Structure formats: C-alpha cells, structure tokens
Amino acid sequence: MSFWPYYGLKRGISTTSWPDGEEDSVGITPGRPRATQSLHPEESAAQCPTQALRVVKQQETSEHGVAVDFSRCIHCQRCRTGSHALPWSRDFAWGASTASAQPVLGSRFSASLHVLYIDAGACGACVNEVRLVDAPPYNLHRLGIFVTATPRNADVLLVAGPITDAMRTAILKAYAAMPAPKRVMGMGTCAINGGIFGESFACAGGLEKIIPVDLWLPGCPPPPLAIIHGLLSLVGRVAPASLEEQP
Amino acid sequence: MSISIELQTVLHSNSALSWHEHSEQWLQIMCPAEQLPTLTRYLLEKEEAEFATLLVEELADQENLTVHYLFYLPATGKLIELKVAVKAGAELPAISDTVHAADWHEREAWDLYGLRFSGHPFLGDFVLHDDDWPEGIDPMRRQFDGSKRPDAHGTGAEWAPPRLLQEEGAIVFPIGPVWGDFNESGLWLLETPGEQIRYLHTRLFYKYRGVEKIAEGRTVDQGLLLAERFAGASAFAHGWAYCQALEQIGACQPPPRAEQLRMVFAELERIRHHAANIAEIAGSTALSVAKALAQGIVEDLLRLSARLCGHRYFFGVLTPGGLREDLNTDALEILHNNLPAIDQRMRALEQHLEESSSFLDRIEEMGTLDSQMAKTYGVVGPIARASGRNIDLRRNLPYGQYGFLAPDVPLEEEGDGYARLRVFFAESRISVKLILDLLAFLPDGPIHSPCPVREGHALAWVEAPSGATFHWLRCTADGLITRLRLGTPGFRNWHAFERAIEGAAFQDFPIILATWGLSVAENDR
Ligand code: SF4
Numbered sequence: 001m002s003f004w005p006y007y008g009l010k011r012g013i014s015t016t017s018w019p020d021g022e023e024d025s026v027g028i029t030p031g032r033p034r035a036t037q038s039l040h041p042e043e044s045a046a047q048c049p050t051q052a053l054r055v056v057k058q059q060e061t062s063e064h065g066v067a068v069d070f071s072r073c074i075h076c077q078r079c080r081t082g083s084h085a086l087p088w089s090r091d092f093a094w095g096a097s098t099a100s101a102q103p104v105l106g107s108r109f110s111a112s113l114h115v116l117y118i119d120a121g122a123c124g125a126c127v128n129e130v131r132l133v134d135a136p137p138y139n140l141h142r143l144g145i146f147v148t149a150t151p152r153n154a155d156v157l158l159v160a161g162p163i164t165d166a167m168r169t170a171i172l173k174a175y176a177a178m179p180a181p182k183r184v185m186g187m188g189t190c191a192i193n194g195g196i197f198g199e200s201f202a203c204a205g206g207l208e209k210i211i212p213v214d215l216w217l218p219g220c221p222p223p224p225l226a227i228i229h230g231l232l233s234l235v236g237r238v239a240p241a242s243l244e245e246q247p
Numbered sequence: 248m249s250i251s252i253e254l255q256t257v258l259h260s261n262s263a264l265s266w267h268e269h270s271e272q273w274l275q276i277m278c279p280a281e282q283l284p285t286l287t288r289y290l291l292e293k294e295e296a297e298f299a300t301l302l303v304e305e306l307a308d309q310e311n312l313t314v315h316y317l318f319y320l321p322a323t324g325k326l327i328e329l330k331v332a333v334k335a336g337a338e339l340p341a342i343s344d345t346v347h348a349a350d351w352h353e354r355e356a357w358d359l360y361g362l363r364f365s366g367h368p369f370l371g372d373f374v375l376h377d378d379d380w381p382e383g384i385d386p387m388r389r390q391f392d393g394s395k396r397p398d399a400h401g402t403g404a405e406w407a408p409p410r411l412l413q414e415e416g417a418i419v420f421p422i423g424p425v426w427g428d429f430n431e432s433g434l435w436l437l438e439t440p441g442e443q444i445r446y447l448h449t450r451l452f453y454k455y456r457g458v459e460k461i462a463e464g465r466t467v468d469q470g471l472l473l474a475e476r477f478a479g480a481s482a483f484a485h486g487w488a489y490c491q492a493l494e495q496i497g498a499c500q501p502p503p504r505a506e507q508l509r510m511v512f513a514e515l516e517r518i519r520h521h522a523a524n525i526a527e528i529a530g531s532t533a534l535s536v537a538k539a540l541a542q543g544i545v546e547d548l549l550r551l552s553a554r555l556c557g558h559r560y561f562f563g564v565l566t567p568g569g570l571r572e573d574l575n576t577d578a579l580e581i582l583h584n585n586l587p588a589i590d591q592r593m594r595a596l597e598q599h600l601e602e603s604s605s606f607l608d609r610i611e612e613m614g615t616l617d618s619q620m621a622k623t624y625g626v627v628g629p630i631a632r633a634s635g636r637n638i639d640l641r642r643n644l645p646y647g648q649y650g651f652l653a654p655d656v657p658l659e660e661e662g663d664g665y666a667r668l669r670v671f672f673a674e675s676r677i678s679v680k681l682i683l684d685l686l687a688f689l690p691d692g693p694i695h696s697p698c699p700v701r702e703g704h705a706l707a708w709v710e711a712p713s714g715a716t717f718h719w720l721r722c723t724a725d726g727l728i729t730r731l732r733l734g735t736p737g738f739r740n741w742h743a744f745e746r747a748i749e750g751a752a753f754q755d756f757p758i759i760l761a762t763w764g765l766s767v768a769e770n771d772r
C-alpha cells in the first residue's frame with residue numbers, strides 16, 4: 001500500500017503563482033545590482049572583478065553614475081555591501097533578447113513549448129537551478145512548457161556553460177536536427193561570454209561563437225524563475241528585460 | 248616530527264633519499280624515480296597512508312618537471328610528500344599498480360603534460376579527446392598558450408573503446424553525451440549481451456574547462472572566483488579549501504567566529520547537496536512524490552542560504568582571512584528557527600522511503616562497491632563511508648575548528664545504493680546537529696584577519712559534500728598563480744563507478760548513477 005499521494009497532498013501546494021501573480025518570497029532570487037547615480041562611481045565600479053560596472057559621466061548635467069552590464073556579472077556580491085555598495089534589486093525577470101533575435105514564437109507555442117537542455121560545461125549551480133524548474137515550487141508544466149530529450153521535438157535549445165570544445169559537435173548536431181521554427185537560449189553568464197572561464201584553449205567562451213542565439217539569460221546562476229522568464233519571453237508571453245542598465 | 252620509527256629507519260638507511268620538514272605536519276621526501284614504487288608500497292602497506300593527490304609542476308626556473316605524490320596518514324594527520332624530478336617527455340614508473348587511486352591521475356598527467364608512466368596500460372584519450380585535440384600538444388606545459396585553441400585538429404574519428412565482449416549478439420549501447428532531461432554531459436558505453444551490463448566504459452571530460460591551466464597567470468583573487476565556480480554545487484567547500492591555501496601561504500589565522508561560521512555554511516551546503524542527491528535517487532525510480540518532497544527541501548535550503556548570505560550557492564561569501572560579511576543576530580535566528588523543521592522533513596522523507604518496499608527493492612544490492620574495491624580505488628566521501636571505509640577529513644585531518652567539534656561519521660558496510668542513501672540521510676542529520684551546536688557556542692568578534700599575499704605554495708583540504716578535496720596553490724609575491732591543482736572527490740569516485748555497474752540490469756543504470764550522486768563538473772574541472 002502506498003501512502004505517497006497522501007504525503008504529497010499533506011505538504012500542500014507550494015507552486016508560485018508567477019507570472020499571473022506577484023512573487024517576492026525571500027531567497028527566490030539572489031537579486032542583482034542596479035545602475036545608480038553616485039558621487040563616487042569610480043570606487044563602486046572598481047570593486048567589480050569582471051568589469052560589469054562602468055562609470056558614466058553625463059556632460060551636460062555633470063551627474064555621475066554607474067552602469068551595469070549584466071552579461072559580465074558573476075554574482076560575486078562585492079558591490080552588494082560596504083561603503084560603495086550599489087542598490088540591489090530582488091527581481092528575476094532577467095531574460096534579454098540578443099541583437100540577432102528572431103521574432104517571438106507566438107501563441108501557437110504558448111501552451112506547448114518543448115525545450116532541449118544541453119550542458120556545455122556548466123558548474124553544478126546552473127545545473128541545479130535548471131533541474132528545479134521542474135520541481136513543485138516552480139512547476140514548468142503548468143505553463144505548457146515541457147522538457148524533451150530529443151532535438152527533433154525541441155522548439156528551444158537551452159544551453160548552459162562556457163561552451164567546452166568537446167561539446168561543440170553535440171550542440172551543432174542538436175541545433176541542426178531541430179525543426180523550424182527554433183529558438184536558442186544561452187543560460188548563465190558562462191553561456192554569454194564564458195563567464196569566469198572566458199575564452200580559452202578549452203572553451204569557445206560564448207554560445208554565439210558557434211550558433212545564433214535569440215535570448216541571453218544572465219546570472220551566475222540565474223534562479224529558476226529567471227529561467228522561466230527567459231522561456232516565456234521567447235514565446236512572447238512576458239516582456240524581455242535588457243542586458244544593460246544605465247543610471 | 249612524530250613519524251614512525253620504521254619510517255625513520257627507512258629514511259636513514261637509504262642514502263638516495265633526502266627529506267625536509269616543510270612544516271610540522273608535512274614531511275617532504277626527495278625521491279629518485281626508481282625508488283618511487285618501493286617507497287609508495289611501503290607507505291601504503293606499513294604506514295596505512297591514504298593517497299591525497301598527484302600533481303605535476305613546471306617551474307619557470309627549473310629545467311625539469313616536478314611531480315608531487317601527496318599522501319596523508321589518517322591515524323596521525325601527517326602529510327607525506329614524495330617529490331620526484333623528471334625530464335619533460337621522460338618516463339616515470341607507474342604507481343597505479345600499488346595505488347590504484349592514482350590510475351586516473353597518471354592518465355591525466357600523460358594527457359596534459361606528456362609524462363609517460365611505464366607499466367600503465369591505458370594512456371591516451373582521456374582528458375583530451377583524440378577526435379578533437381591534436382596529438383602531441385600538452386596544454387599544461389608552460390610553453391603552451393592557454394588563451395586560444397591550437398590551430399591543429401584532432402583525428403575527427405569517432406571514439407571507440409576496445410570492445411571486451413566478444414559473444415554473438417553483444418552490443419554497445421551509448422548513453423550521452425547529451426541525454427535525459429537535465430543531465431550533465433558525459434558518455435557511457437554499456438556493453439551488453441542483452442539484459443545485463445557486462446562492462447561500462449566511461450568517457451568524461453566533455454566539460455573540461457581547463458581550470459587549472461587558465462588559473463595560471465591570474466591573480467589569487469581571481470583564483471577564488473574560479474574555485475567557487477568550477478563545481479558550483481560544492482562552491483563553499485572548494486572556495487574554503489582555496490582560501491585555506493592562501494591563508495597558509497600568508498600565515499594568516501582567521502578569527503574563531505569566522506572559522507565557526509565557515510563550518511555553518513559548509514554543513515548547510517552538505518545538507519543541500521545530499522538532499523539534491525536524494526531527490527535524484529527518488530526520481531530515478533520514478534517515485535515522483537518523494538522526489539518532489541526532496542526538491543522542496545533543496546529549494547527551501549537554497550532560499551535560506553540566500554537569506555543568510557545573499558546567494559543561493561554561497562558564491563562571494565568567503566574571502567581569504569575569513570568571511571566577507573558577518574551574519575547578524577536576525578540571520579542567525581532565522582537559521583536557528585528554520586533548520587529543525589527542515590530536519591523534520593528530511594526524517595519524515597527517510598521514514599516514508601524506508602517503508603516503500605518497492606523503492607528499496609530497486610536500490611538494495613544495486614550498484615555495489617564492496618569494501619575491498621572501495622579501498623583499492625580509494626574512494627572518498629559518502630560513497631566511501633557507505634562501503635565501510637571509515638574516513639572523513641573533518642576527523643582524520645581536521646581543519647577549521649573540526650578538531651574541537653568533530654562530527655560523527657556514519658558508517659555502512661553493504662556498499663549498495665541503499666547504504667549510500669542511508670549515509671546521505673545520516674550525514675544530513677549530523678550536519679543539522681553540528682550547525683545547531685555551532686550556533687549555540689558562536690563566539691563574538693571579528694570575522695576577518697588580514698591575509699597578506701606572499702610567494703609560496705600550500706596544500707589545503709576540505710571534506711566537501713562528496714568527499715575529500717585537495718587544493719594545491721603556488722603563487723608569486725605579486726599574487727599571481729603559478730599552479731593551482733584541484734584534486735577533487737569527483738575525480739576520485741568516478742574512477743570506481745564502472746566497477747559498480749558491471750553485472751547490473753540495463754534499466755538500472757540511471758538508478759545506480761543517481762545513488763552515486765557524482766558531479767561531472769567536479770571531475771572534469
Ligand atoms: S556582483 Fe556582479 S556587478 Fe557586482 S561586483 Fe560582482 S560581478 Fe561585478
């Protein structure tokens with residue numbers, strides 16, 4: 001006799017109502033730095049080990065500020081506290097269209113989107129976050145998004161990691177085998193430009209070096225809701241964010 | 248130095264050996280190559296030494312390569328290093344026939360440094376895949392420019408391991424490199440005559456990011472960012488080992504409060520890591536409610552972590568000399584109040600699983616690594632403890648304040664999937680208790696001591712969630728890394744995995760894999 005259904009029911013519903021409702025549970029996202037006006041922009045920007053923060057000076061107003069390039073941020077948190085801290089958001093709507101993005105997939109896919117995930121050198125953190133999108137707190141299925149293990153059924157190719165050399169062939173083959181229309185999403189700062197690993201003898205340092213990409217999802221790692229935001233914005237169900245923020 | 252009389256006798260009676268005490272704990276023996284096998288055998292058989300890791304260094308001012316064979320004595324906590332100088336391209340006697348755990352290390356050194364090990368049966372296609380990587384280029388050598396791909400290419404031919412199974416109708420069934428829903432990349436070739444897996448060929452390093460190479464020339468500060476991110480599910484453990492190496496070099500002692508809070512974070516990471524493994528085990532047997540319950544625990548622990556320190560995976564929490572930020576009273580209270588409930592949920596889940604006989608049927612006597620094999624392969628972490636190997640660096644080689652607060656080490660004998668599950672649960676419980684104890688006696692005071700950057704090298708270690716990790720760091724006076732060696736538990740345990748698969752039924756492969764809970768990212772680096 002199995003009591004599992006009972007144990008499950010006893011736990012109750014833990015699924016977020018986002019995107020229909022608000023979601024601001026603590027810890028659901030690490031948040032990220034916001035661009036800001038600042039009297040000491042140099043000090044703030046100097047804290048960043050990856051040059052994600054840039055000093056911006058407006059000629060006319062002589063107002064100074066710090067711009068944030070999310071594609072370089074590896075969530076080291078050094079700009080989060082201390083005397084030169086930037087304000088941090090607690091959002092997770094981070095998916096951003098690339099310059100070469102194709103149009104959104106549209107309503108035909110809004111209740112049936114199939115995703116193929118490829119790990120191209122992701123560390124355990126991105127892997128763990130992507131595994132959780134399927135878990136009850138996030139429950140991808142309720143949104144009509146399904147994970148598939150074969151490229152022939154896939155509408156979206158989701159790639160994490162800095163694109164290791166040994167995974168190039170697998171990515172190229174999967175991409176070629178996907179039926180049109182297809183979209184590609186690069187997840188995590190690593191997929192955008194190699195992140196902390198960069199470009200090297202072992203890594204291409206960015207998914208765009210090998211296939212066209214429609215959506216970037218910055219973050220190190222992007223939390224589960226950010227992954228869902230990215231997938232929904234490929235369909236056009238939510239608005240994409242921007243990869244940079246100006247003060 | 249307190250080494251055994253026998254070892255002293257060996258050292259004094261052998262005029263070819265010279266030695267040096269690098270520190271009170273660390274004995275370095277300069278060993279001519281031809282003495283290596285005898286000395287290794289002596290250490291293993293007479294001193295019951297454990298193999299820590301092997302690493303090659305090519306120092307700028309030296310003509311030869313240096314190979315460091317690092318061992319430790321679990322009974323006394325001493326480190327013993329055999330240091331061998333060898334000309335580039337020359338041959339060393341293999342030690343892997345004595346220390347089987349060194350097998351993959353030797354293959355790696357061949358691939359990345361072009362060092363040959365005489366008597367080693369399988370050198371070739373390992374870290375660098377021959378279809379992709381040009382022959383004869385050794386990327387860890389100094390002259391190799393790690394910033395870009397070499398112009399030459401590999402053979403392009405698809406990799407085919409030697410087929411061991413010759414009977415008629417036998418097939419090789421490939422799994423990977425892209426497989427399942429959200430799996431890490433790797434290739435597993437199962438040789439089977441039909442139902443039963445006779446042999447498994449594991450081919451990893453699809454995720455090789457060359458972390459040890461790209462670390463060279465970067466600042467020690469950048470090195471910490473790499474150490475945290477190459478295996479992000481154990482970010483804190485690896486970050487901590489790295490920080491300890493820097494602290495040894497800088498002769499810095501982090502304040503007690505920082506040391507204890509580090510233990511708190513490390514144990515939290517262990518619980519979350521084990522809960523994620525349990526979720527995968529439940530999922531592999533299609534027990535979806537159990538998987539969901541375990542994932543709920545994982546998610547709540549991630550949220551708790553983010554509340555404590557801003558990051559779900561503890562990135563950016565550590566700094567050499569201590570912690571970047573203190574935990575205030577509120578945060579400590581949140582932790583103190585939430586942990587018992589999480590512990591309760593883990594216990595309930597364990598009990599429900601124990602009562603599910605159909606579930607137990609699928610993991611009992613499954614993927615067994617018996618205690619002899621576990622010893623031979625020198626497996627580490629929960630895998631070792633599930634196979635009767637009573638070993639844990641927190642107790643055998645204490646760091647931080649584990650010397651004063653040594654956790655219990657749960658031990659199982661069977662070495663099967665069920666034993667591993669029990670160890671995951673037991674360790675989580677012990678970690679909860681340890682955290683609550685630490686919180687009860689948390690000293691006040693600073694959380695950071697200055698950690699000066701100096702020239703030097705160090706070996707540091709942590710019992711990561713998946714087992715012993717050893718980080719070797721060498722840096723210049725300007726704080727540039729000249730060598731970073733990551734001797735990870737993943738690299739150690741994947742080596743033994745093949746042994747646990749042989750004889751299993753075909754459809755049990757994913758279940759066995761889940762009960763091992765191995766990280767590919769941690770292996771591949
Ligand atoms: S959190 Fe991001 S933006 Fe801030 S310092 Fe770190 S990498 Fe730079």
Ligand code: SF4
Nearest residue numbers: 123126188190220221
């Ligand atoms: S983006 Fe960050 S979390 Fe994701 S794989 Fe890269 S290092 Fe890991």
